Structure formats: structure tokens, C-alpha cells
Amino acid sequence: MPSLREEVRTLLHRHGLKADKRFGQNFLVEEAYLKRIVEAAQPFTGPVYEVGPGLGFLTRALAQAGARVTAIEKDLRLKPVLEETLAGLPVELRFQDALRFPWREVPEGSLLVANLPYNIATPLVTELLKTGRFAKLVFLVQKEVAERMVARPGTPAYGLLSLRVAHHAHGERLFDLPPGAFFPPPKVFSSLVRLTPTGQGDEPGLFQLIEAAFAHRRKTLKNALERAGYPREAVLRALKELGLPEEVRAEALDLAAFRALWETLHRSVEVENR
Numbered sequence: 001m002p003s004l005r006e007e008v009r010t011l012l013h014r015h016g017l018k019a020d021k022r023f024g025q026n027f028l029v030e031e032a033y034l035k036r037i038v039e040a041a042q043p044f045t046g047p048v049y050e051v052g053p054g055l056g057f058l059t060r061a062l063a064q065a066g067a068r069v070t071a072i073e074k075d076l077r078l079k080p081v082l083e084e085t086l087a088g089l090p091v092e093l094r095f096q097d098a099l100r101f102p103w104r105e106v107p108e109g110s111l112l113v114a115n116l117p118y119n120i121a122t123p124l125v126t127e128l129l130k131t132g133r134f135a136k137l138v139f140l141v142q143k144e145v146a147e148r149m150v151a152r153p154g155t156p157a158y159g160l161l162s163l164r165v166a167h168h169a170h171g172e173r174l175f176d177l178p179p180g181a182f183f184p185p186p187k188v189f190s191s192l193v194r195l196t197p198t199g200q201g202d203e204p205g206l207f208q209l210i211e212a213a214f215a216h217r218r219k220t221l222k223n224a225l226e227r228a229g230y231p232r233e234a235v236l237r238a239l240k241e242l243g244l245p246e247e248v249r250a251e252a253l254d255l256a257a258f259r260a261l262w263e264t265l266h267r268s269v270e271v272e273n274r
Ligand SMILES: C[S@@+](CC[C@H](N)C(=O)[O-])C[C@H]1O[C@@H](n2cnc3c(N)ncnc32)[C@H](O)[C@@H]1O
Pocket: 023, 024, 025, 026, 027, 028, 029, 051, 052, 053, 054, 055, 056, 057, 058, 072, 073, 074, 075, 096, 097, 098, 099, 114, 115, 116, 117, 118, 120
């Protein structure tokens, strides 16, 4: 039997296709990793959505393991390839931009399983978490993005994305993959991430504050917030009330501290406006 690597090369050649960088096309060509991704996503407790099926090998592995898959692909050139790879399998193909897919309408308890195009990973995962409709998200991303997703306070990778993930889910970085696991090989390592949502909905006000806090990473929190229009006096009062030093930086605060800051600030501004 040909290896997955050979299958990918042959298929691309036969269809006269080349991987397109604009679409972040780095196809997974190591069978062992394919298996590990499927295992990390099991059991399939709901419908599975895959973003970027590419040539369809992960899609096929998921369907053969019993998943009901809807695969969303932006590159229309891949249609004939996907129809060939997925012939006879219970897979629904949608050719469209995953960033425009109606994610808020998927059944509650859905799963995402994907080797994500790296340029849309952060906005896509953020949107999927906000919908509150997913029971599990298992995906490959650039290692550096995976590190940011699961970073702890006080570390260089910690920021808005870490807090977004911590707010909605339990996050795990399961394992890393070298560039050679893909064809063509990307410049960077990748990681498999699993997010298990806790059911917590979006809190736009809290996240506006967090976004402002990290917009100027090298500034103190009070200066960053002042720049974003939060009244200086109210910020100073809130920091004092919470026992935080005036010179504290955003990266020192965990989610609970940001929530406390948000609530205290909110109260303090309300009192001022009375
Ligand atoms: C990293 S490749 C993964 C391909 C395949 N799943 C695999 O593991 O080999 C990313 C895939 O996402 C597709 N893609 C890129 N941008 C997209 C978007 N905005 N919406 C849907 N698919 C997209 C690419 O065409 C490509 O097939």
C-alpha cells in the first residue's frame, strides 16, 4: 500500500495541482499523526465540522472512524479531488470561506476537528468559542499560537488569546509536529490543541477591557487603560481596592483578576456618573 506521503504527491500530480500558500496549504502526510488527531477527538459525541479538508485524508479518517463530518473548504480547485477521496463516505462538503460560515447555527454539542489554515486560526477559534455550540475543538496550529492559547500569566506568550481560551474552555497542547510531517513543509513547528468548552458565554465588556490592557504590552496597565479611554482615577481606585500595585502590567493578571478589575471599574464609573 502506498504511504500517505506518496498518495498526496500522486493525487496532486494527477489533478495537476500545486499546494497554494495563500490558502495555508500544508498537507499532513504522516499517517501516525492522522491517527493521533482522530484519537484525540474521540468519542464523537456530536456532528464533526472540519475546516479546510484539503485533499480529504483527515476527513476520510474521521468518517471511517464513525464521525458525521461537514467539511468546509475555500479552495474550489480541490472539489474533484475531495469527491474522489471521499466517495461513498457520509461527508457533507461546503465550498466557502470558513470565516463566513454560520457557526452560530450548528447543533449544540458539535465538534471541530481540523488542520487549520494558519492565517485564520485565531479569529476562527475565537468565533467558535463565542458561539457556545461546541463540545470539543481539536486542531493543528502553529506551535507559537498553541503556546499562546494555553499560556499562564506572567509568561511571554500570555495575552488576549490565552484569556479568551481560559474564559471559555479547558485548553491542552497535546503534542508537537515537526515541519517534515507536512507537504510542503512549513517553516515552523505545529501543535495539536484540544479545547474542551465549559459552557461560559461571551462577556464583551470584560474582553474590551482585556483587549485594551494588552494593546500596549510594554506599558503599565493603568497607562494602557487610560489610553483606551478608561478614566485614570477610576482605574487607580480599582487597582487599590483589589490590592494590585499601581505599576502592575496586564500580563500579571489572571482571568479572575481581570474579572474583578472589570466589576470594580464598572461600579466605580457608575458611581461617578450618578
Ligand atoms: C493546513 S491545510 C490542511 C489540509 C488537510 N486537512 C490536511 O490535513 O492535510 C489548510 C486547508 O484549509 C483550506 N483553507 C484555507 N483558508 C480557508 C478558509 N478561509 N476557509 C476554509 N478553508 C480554508 C486550504 O485550502 C487547505 O485545504
